[in-house]
Amino acid sequence: xxxxxxxxxxxxxxxxxxxxxxxxxxxxxxxxxxxxxxxxxxxxxxxxxxxxxxxxxxxxxxxxxxxxxxxxxxxxxxxxxxxxxxxxxxxxxxxxxxxxxxxxxxxxxxxxxxxxxxxxxxxxxxxxxxxxxxxxxxxxxxxxxxxxxxxxxxxxxxxxxxxxxxxxxxxxxxxxxxxxxxxxxxxxxxxxxxxxxxxxxxxxxxxxxxxxxxxxxxxxxxxxxxxxxxxxxxxxxxxxxxxxxxxxxxxxxxxxxxxxxxxxxxxxxxxxxxxxxxxxxxxxxxxxxxxxxxxxxxxxxxxxxxxxxxxxxxxxxxxxxxxxxx
Numbered sequence: 001x002x003x004x005x006x007x008x009x010x011x012x013x014x015x016x017x018x019x020x021x022x023x024x025x026x027x028x029x030x031x032x033x034x035x036x037x038x039x040x041x042x043x044x045x046x047x048x049x050x051x052x053x054x055x056x057x058x059x060x061x062x063x064x065x066x067x068x069x070x071x072x073x074x075x076x077x078x079x080x081x082x083x084x085x086x087x088x089x090x091x092x093x094x095x096x097x098x099x100x101x102x103x104x105x106x107x108x109x110x111x112x113x114x115x116x117x118x119x120x121x122x123x124x125x126x127x128x129x130x131x132x133x134x135x136x137x138x139x140x141x142x143x144x145x146x147x148x149x150x151x152x153x154x155x156x157x158x159x160x161x162x163x164x165x166x167x168x169x170x171x172x173x174x175x176x177x178x179x180x181x182x183x184x185x186x187x188x189x190x191x192x193x194x195x196x197x198x199x200x201x202x203x204x205x206x207x208x209x210x211x212x213x214x215x216x217x218x219x220x221x222x223x224x225x226x227x228x229x230x231x232x233x234x235x236x237x238x239x240x241x242x243x244x245x246x247x248x249x250x251x252x253x254x255x256x257x258x259x260x261x262x263x264x265x266x267x268x269x270x271x272x273x274x275x276x277x278x279x280x281x282x283x284x285x286x287x288x289x290x291x292x293x294x295x296x297x298x299x300x301x302x303x304x305x306x307x308x309x310x311x312x313x314x315x316x317x318x319x320x321x322x323x324x325x326x
Contacts, residue, residue, distance in 0.1 A: 122209050123201045129212035131193030133219040135186065136226075142218050152226055160185040241284050244272050245291040255296045257311030261288060267312055 138155040164181040200208040248271050253264070264284055269275050275284045292299050292310060298307040 058080075093252070100303075121204075123197050126200070126212035127194045127197035128138060128206040129188040129193075129209075129216045130196045133212070133215045134189045134193050134196075137219040137222040139215075141222065142215065145218070145222070154226075156185050156189060159188060213296075238287065241287055242291060242294070244268075244275075245284075248272065249291075249295045252313050253295070254311055254313050255298065255309055258306060258308045259303070259311045261292075261305045261307060263312060264288065264292070264307070264310070 135156045136154055137151075141151045141155070143266050144151065160178075160181040164178050197208045197212060200211055245268065248268050252267055252271070265288055268284070268288075287303065291299075292307065296310055299310045302308075
């Protein structure tokens with residue numbers, strides 16, 4: 001096709017010789033010139049399209065292979081970490097119950113003997129279920145489920161963060177709370193499960209165990225549906241994206257007018273070409289809406305992707321604020 005375009009282009013300019021062109025109407029001459037220019041543009045566009053498609057195909061294969069490899073590695077690490085979490089919780093809770101059982105068994109205090117957790121296997125099982133369940137979801141979180149509100153943070157992570165002195169528990173990634181904080185958190189929540197089982201056992205023989213089974217089931221469902229925590233690499237990448245977007249927003253965006261989200265992303269990619277890559281571009285566009293709201297909380301987005309109270313500075317200065325204002 002490109003060879004054909006070159007051949008046609010070589011033939012067309014030879015037709016209008018100067019004497020003939022002088023006798024031809026001006027509109028015909030202009031059409032010939034326009035046709036030749038169109039051939040040049042089409043040929044250049046074909047070359048760029050072919051070159052771009054080859055690069056995109058190569059980059060697509062490379063990024064797809066890289067994504068598959070990273071996904072397999074991340075899933076493997078998630079399974080290992082989940083097993084370590086459960087093993088740590090079960091070990092600490094079991095040790096807590098064993099120590100308390102030995103203490104109550106050989107204690108001379110009659111008050112402690114009234115606490116019949118060591119004599120009742122049902123209460124022991126219920127206490128163990130409560131202790132494990134509360135590691136993953138609190139009673140308040142389970143109650144809020146019936147009102148349609150889901151909390152994504154584990155109680156054990158929240159307590160461990162407070163023990164470690166972390167102001168924002170969400171700042172912790174990849175289970176990097178100190179070991180002593182995790183042990184103390186598990187012990188405290190395990191003790192809470194023990195007290196809960198003992199309290200419910202006073203209401204009847206089956207109250208404690210039945211409630212513990214229901215709580216454990218809901219906690220299991222809660223954990224299955226809980227969003228995965230970000231890895232360190234994902235946190236670093238997201239912080240870099242936010243830093244780049246904030247720099248771009250301060251220079252190119254204004255908190256007035258309106259525009260389409262594609263205009264923002266195109267201008268953002270033009271300012272930071274590294275996000276043209278398939279993987280980086282999709283990740284940045286996925287976070288674009290969150291970044292816009294984070295930069296300007298008063299922004300509003302329509303279902304069609306138009307933003308109010310956000311516009312490109314050059315567009316806003318010219319008064320072209322998109323179809324919303326028309």
